Amino acid sequence: MATAADTTAMRRAVALAARGLGSTSPNPVVGCVVLDASGHEVGAGHHERAGGPHAEIHALRQAGVLARGGTAYVTLEPCNHTGRTGPCAQALVEAGVARVVYAVADPDPRARGGADTLRAAGVEVEGGLLADEAEAGNAAWLTSVRLGRPHVRWKYAATLDGRVAAADGTSRWITSPEARADVHRLRAEADAVVVGSGTARADDPHLAVRGVDGAVQPLRVVVDTEATAVRAGARVLDDAAPTLVAVAEDAAADHLAGTDVVRIPRAAGGRGLAVPALLAALHERGVRSVLLEGGPTLAGAFAAEGAVDEVVGYLAPVLLGAGPAALGDAGITTIADALRLHVTDTTRIGPDLRVTARPASLPTTKEH
Numbered sequence: 050m051a052t053a054a055d056t057t058a059m060r061r062a063v064a065l066a067a068r069g070l071g072s073t074s075p076n077p078v079v080g081c082v083v084l085d086a087s088g089h090e091v092g093a094g095h096h097e098r099a100g101g102p103h104a105e106i107h108a109l110r111q112a113g114v115l116a117r118g119g120t121a122y123v124t125l126e127p128c129n130h131t132g133r134t135g136p137c138a139q140a141l142v143e144a145g146v147a148r149v150v151y152a153v154a155d156p157d158p159r160a161r162g163g164a165d166t167l168r169a170a171g172v173e174v175e176g177g178l179l180a181d182e183a184e185a186g187n188a189a190w191l192t193s194v195r196l197g198r199p200h201v202r203w204k205y206a207a208t209l210d211g212r213v214a215a216a217d218g219t220s221r222w223i224t225s226p227e228a229r230a231d232v233h234r235l236r237a238e239a240d241a242v243v244v245g246s247g248t249a250r251a252d253d254p255h256l257a258v259r260g261v262d263g264a265v266q267p268l269r270v271v272v273d274t275e276a277t278a279v280r281a282g283a284r285v286l287d288d289a290a291p292t293l294v295a296v297a298e299d300a301a302a303d304h305l306a307g308t309d310v311v312r313i314p315r316a317a318g319g320r321g322l323a324v325p326a327l328l329a330a331l332h333e334r335g336v337r338s339v340l341l342e343g344g345p346t347l348a349g350a351f352a353a354e355g356a357v358d359e360v361v362g363y364l365a366p367v368l369l370g371a372g373p374a375a376l377g378d379a380g381i382t383t384i385a386d387a388l389r390l391h392v393t394d395t396t397r398i399g400p401d402l403r404v405t406a407r408p409a410s411l412p413t414t415k416e417h
């Protein structure tokens with residue numbers, strides 16, 4: 050039975066886990082808090098980067114002998130396998146921890162079984178505490194393990210009447226500097242930032258992270274079927290971050306020599322490249338989370354494929370009355386087929402409003 054102290058410790062572990070967003074891929078984000086036998090915090094840590102120590106190891110090192118007889122709170126079931134680091138379940142046993150409380154069971158077949166190992170060693174184990182919150186924090190990794198493709202967060206910036214550009218194609222800057230700074234945080238959390246060829250042509254975007262301390266730069270991806278939108282001198286080709294241009298298998302891409310190019314099958318019967326094949330290629334390269342930055346045409350194609358796991362819309366108190374809508378054709382023609390979402394967060398960002406939502410059929414976090 051979880052006490053208020055259990056919940057407080059786990060909530061802190063969930064917050065610690067979030068510090069790893071954007072730098073642990075292809076591993077999950079994990080946070081851990083250790084309380085001594087009398088309930089005082091003696092250790093805390095998070096998984097900082099792939100190949101580095103797991104959260105439990107950081108927290109146990111800090112706790113030292115004080116972990117003996119205490120409780121460890123971990124956002125993910127402690128791993129049971131020896132990868133680049135040793136099994137955490139074993140480390141918890143050796144530290145003499147009497148009780149382990151975890152939030153989410155490990156769905157990775159290579160790592161699961163940590164709870165059983167702990168129980169077999171006589172440690173009291175409870176799972177499921179704050180599972181919704183921990184799941185939400187680890188959505189990218191859990192999605193990638195369950196679906197075998199990266200988690201996709203689609204972000205757009207629109208006027209209050211839902212336009213992402215004016216009728217003449219100009220779109221800078223619909224939202225405020227504060228909202229744009231917030232987008233850099235989203236980029237820093239993602240393994241890859243993706244745009245379509247239309248956006249590459251219209252905006253020559255840079256797509257790297259600026260102004261976020263310690264950020265790991267995401268892979269910049271341009272979906273450019275015919276290899277005609279990314280030209281020499283494009284801002285996305287500078288050395289601020291790695292870049293990948295996705296082109297059709299038969300596209301003439303000689304001018305992109307020296308640039309990382311991936312060849313993807315064309316969409317069967319549709320326009321552009323096959324979205325599932327694109328996501329599979331990114332997954333193969335270790336990408337577990339994608340920030341899809343549009344434009345509307347490409348976002349529509351992702352939505353049509355059921356490949357939008359989260360929507361982050363920045364709404365500016367601005368009206369345009371004409372110009373493209375945030376989402377292009379997603380193959381929806383009647384209201385019964387509308388993609389219904391569940392709002393998980395609304396926050397004022399400077400003068401703008403940020404709305405975060407998920408498809409209603411996916412697990413959601415509690416509203417606050």
Ligand SMILES: NC(=O)c1ccc[n+]([C@@H]2O[C@H](COP(=O)([O-])OP(=O)(O)OC[C@H]3O[C@@H](n4cnc5c(N)ncnc54)[C@H](OP(=O)(O)O)[C@@H]3O)[C@@H](O)[C@H]2O)c1
Pocket residue numbers: 204205206207212213214218219220223244245246247248249251252272273274275316320321322323324342343344345346347348350373377
């Ligand atoms: N405010 C915002 O949040 C925001 C964000 C981004 C863009 N924008 C604005 O949106 C406008 C550009 O949007 P856009 O809709 O024209 O371009 P887009 O969505 O960036 O790119 C669309 C292009 O991507 C290529 N593509 C490759 N695979 C595809 C697939 N499976 N499905 C669909 N397209 C695929 C297609 O061209 P090829 O097949 O020829 O490569 C297609 O024409 C600009 O005005 C830009 O400023 C606004």
